[in-house]
Amino acid sequence: MKKLVGLFSVISLGAMLAACNSNPEKTVYDHLEAGVEEESAYTENQSSLQEAEEQEQQWYEEVIELGMDEYDQIVSLTDQLISSVDQRRDFLAEEKNGIEAGYEEATKAEAEIESIENEEAKAHAEEVQEAIEQRYESYNSLHDLYAESLDLDQTLYELLAQEDLNVEELEDHIDQVNSKYDELKEATDQFNQQTDTYNQAKRAFYESADLNVTFD
Numbered sequence: 737m738k739k740l741v742g743l744f745s746v747i748s749l750g751a752m753l754a755a756c757n758s759n760p761e762k763t764v765y766d767h768l769e770a771g772v773e774e775e776s777a778y779t780e781n782q783s784s785l786q787e788a789e790e791q792e793q794q795w796y797e798e799v800i801e802l803g804m805d806e807y808d809q810i811v812s813l814t815d816q817l818i819s820s821v822d823q824r825r826d827f828l829a830e831e832k833n834g835i836e837a838g839y840e841e842a843t844k845a846e847a848e849i850e851s852i853e854n855e856e857a858k859a860h861a862e863e864v865q866e867a868i869e870q871r872y873e874s875y876n877s878l879h880d881l882y883a884e885s886l887d888l889d890q891t892l893y894e895l896l897a898q899e900d901l902n903v904e905e906l907e908d909h910i911d912q913v914n915s916k917y918d919e920l921k922e923a924t925d926q927f928n929q930q931t932d933t934y935n936q937a938k939r940a941f942y943e944s945a946d947l948n949v950t951f952d
Contacts, residue, residue: 739939740757740762744924748872748951750773759855759944760848760849760851760852761843761852761945761947762862762947763845763848764845764848764849764852764861764941764945765942765947767841767843767845767848767944768842768845768938769800770800770841770842771837771838771839771840771841772838773838774834774838774840774841775834775835775837775838775839777810778832778834778835778838781827781828781830781831781834782884783829783832784827785824785827785828785912788820788823788824788827790816790826792817792820792821792889793819795813795816795817795820796817796893797853798813798894799813799814799817800895800915802839802937804899804901807899810896810897811897814893814894814896815897817889817893817896818890818893818894821889821890821893822884823882828879828882828883828886830847832873835875835879836871836880839868839872843873845861845864845865845867845869846865849861849862849865852945853890853947854945856946857941857945857946859946859950860937860940860941860944861941861945863937863940863941864934864937864938864941866937867933867937867938868934870930870933870934871930871931871933871934872925873926874923874927874930876922877926877927878923878924878926881916881919881923882920883926884916885913885916885917885920886917888909888912888913891908891909892906892910892913895909
């Protein structure tokens with residue numbers, strides 16, 4: 737049976753800063769938290785992707801329970817499945833735009849790091865930038881795998897709609913789908929880990945820089 741993806745990845749930790757005078761630490765903070773705001777569409781799309789995946793799973797299970805004497809219903813459901821894949825492609829593109837915008841904003845903080853006089857805070861700020869890069873790289877891998885899984889899902893639904901369905905071909909393709917989902921699960925776990933690392937590095941920087949920050 738085709739597996740449900742269940743792709744949920746957490747966004748970076750948000751923080752609020754009490755009023756303070758402008759300094760390099762505050763400028764770094766501003767860029768990092770502006771990056772979180774730029775990613776806001778990402779969390780919204782995670783919910784949309786999850787809902788679409790769950791609906792597809794339901795339709796898929798209905799299709800495989802139908803016999804060929806109910807072919808018209810099979811075609812109707814597979815049309816809905818393929819439309820859902822197209823919708824998920826749109827969600828994925830919007831999500832990537834949010835990640836890209838957040839990354840571009842957060843990396844602007846790097847220019848201010850050399851101006852930080854507090855050596856401990858400076859070291860933590862450098863760790864933040866390293867974490868940003870690793871998280872971004874991890875997301876790109878996750879995105880590419882998800883895009884590949886969408887193509888495999890669409891092919892699966894097209895196979896199910898064939899009146900002269902080849903069962904062996906279908907089973908082979910389902911194996912490919914599930915194998916890709918295993919890769920996707922691993923990449924999701926890696927991205928979540930990189931996000932946790934980024935959150936921890938950011939918190940350590942804010943604390944060492946004596947910024948009066950309240951975390952979400």
